[in-house]
Amino acid sequence: MDVKTLCLGVLSRGEASGYEIKKQLEEGPLGQFCRAGFGSIYPALNVLGAKGWVTWSEFPQNGRPDKKIYRITESGRQAFRRALRRKPAADRVHSEALFMIFFSGYLDVGRAADVVDGYAEAYRRILDHTRQMDLAGAPAGCRFVHAVGLSIYEAIVAAVERNRHLLAAEDGEPAMPRGKGKSGAVS
Amino acid sequence: MDVKTLCLGVLSRGEASGYEIKKQLEEGPLGQFCRAGFGSIYPALNVLGAKGWVTWSEFPQNGRPDKKIYRITESGRQAFRRALRRKPAADRVHSEALFMIFFSGYLDVGRAADVVDGYAEAYRRILDHTRQMDLAGAPAGCRFVHAVGLSIYEAIVAAVERNRHLLAAEDGEPAMPRGKGKSGAVS
DNA sequence: ACCGGCATGTAACGGGTTACATGATTTT
DNA sequence: AAAATCATGTAACCCGTTACATGCCGGT
16 A cells, blocks of 8 residues: 555545644554555655645644645545555565574574564554554444454464473573484483 | 575575575565565675675576576675674564455445455465474474464454454445434434 | 466666654653 | 654655566476
8 A cells, every 4th residue: 555545544534634644544453554654644645635635724833834634535535445446465564573583593692582572572562552442433444453453463472472482492402403312422 | 674684594594596585485484574576686696695695606507597506605694693683673564455444434335345355365375374384393483483473374364254244244234333323313 | 378387687667764954842 | 851742844765566588398
């Protein structure tokens, strides 16, 4: 999904400034599944405005740039519908932490444990945050994504705890990877 | 992780051609967590060669380009270790399917169900594939990532099945979102 | 007969990330 | 006193994706 479509999506649920669009994306159930920086949102909103898919009003602020509240137009709604009709691309996950853990044999001693702990901690935070979301009156799609998100985060936290021992074992016993044969000589 | 580091990682476990690097990444437990196309791998391998982090031998093929088998060097191993010492970036997930489902109210009738079914089916395939991997003799990190992957895919498949009804309900009863008040007039 | 697997490479294109510029108010 | 929040925007940069070029062999 390009950032333009992300913006249309957020605006389809109510008016917002560029700043608020970013916040809503980050804080909602979609938070882990989409991402957009200001460097993409502001140019996207300009393009959207040029196409007539959004309109906006400017409100003067003291000491900071004027706030622009954007609203989606009817043609914007249609464009958003068209975007949703395309076949969704396959999920893409980038996990540097898992990549590193995969090569734990190359990590300095004790580092694997740190990376794993940081990984679990990050997802524990996301899980807490997701649990605290208020879904009162939220539409079905929002609830669905929320539920799937919760399941994923719970699964990760649990799986890391359940398998942590695999890495700890390697740290404690670096000389004999597996089995009893091979190099089992008398000291 | 940039593609150069991905290549070093694969080569740290044994020699391979660019083609094989891509396959190993896709087919191993890391399959869903990293990705690299030929358009990035081949240039990356050239850079790696120029830096002296890999060496290679060329083998003539009939009717296709010469096969180049790459091997990591000692300085390559050190560079890889340095890369692994950096703090891992936070996981990034892009899910167009979940984005679409989030806005199921905008989807054509029945489309939400299709997207959801396709989504579950995709993960069922990944799950099958992951279950069939042979981990005999695999190091701890590989097992760990495999186990976490399995948990995630299982969680997604289960969560989608458990929450499918949320979307089905919306399709079947589009006129009255929730509650009993509001527009409950006598026909 | 046609598609997928094998095998490498280049060039253009696209799009997101990062860094910078500006600055008051509120929270820690 | 320092840091985070609010608020927008530009420009350079990086780097990955896509498309193209080439071509044999085995399976359906």
